Amino acid sequence: MSLPKPVMRGMLAKRLRIHLPLAFAFAFGCAFAYKYAVAEPRKRAYTEFYKQYDAVKEFDAMRAAGIFESVRPSGE
Template sequence: MSASAIAKPAMRGLLAKRLRFHLAVAFTMAFSVAGLFKFLVTDSRKNAYADFYKKYDAVKDFEAMREAGIFESVKPKKAH
C-alpha cells in the first residue's frame, strides 16, 4: 500500500462544524440548569418566605425584642 491510499482528513471547516455543535450543547445545558435552578431553588424559597410572612406578626416580634432589651431607644413596658 502506498501513502496516497490513505484518505486525507477533512480539515477545512472543521472548527466551524465542531463549534456549532458545542455551542448548541452549551446553550441547551445552560438553559436546562437555569430552569432546574428556578424550579428547585427559587420557587421553594419564594414559598418558604410566603409561608413565613403569612404567620408573621411584626408587632408581637417588636414587643418580644423590646422586652428582651434589644433596643436602646425604647424602654420595656412596665408590668401593671
C-alpha cells in the same frame, strides 16, 4: 513516512456548530432546574412564613429582651 497535516481550516466553526447549542441547552436546563428546585420552594416558604408573621408582636418581644438600645422596654 510522515504524518498527514491536521485540518485546521474551518475547525472552530465545525466545533461551534456542535458545542454552542449544547452550551445553551445546558445553561437553560440549569436555570430551569434552579427555578423549580430552589426558587419556587423558597418563595412558598416565605409566603407561608409571612402569612402567620406578626411584626408588632416580634418587635415587642425584641424590645422586652433589651435588644434595642434606643427603645425602652414597655413598663418603664
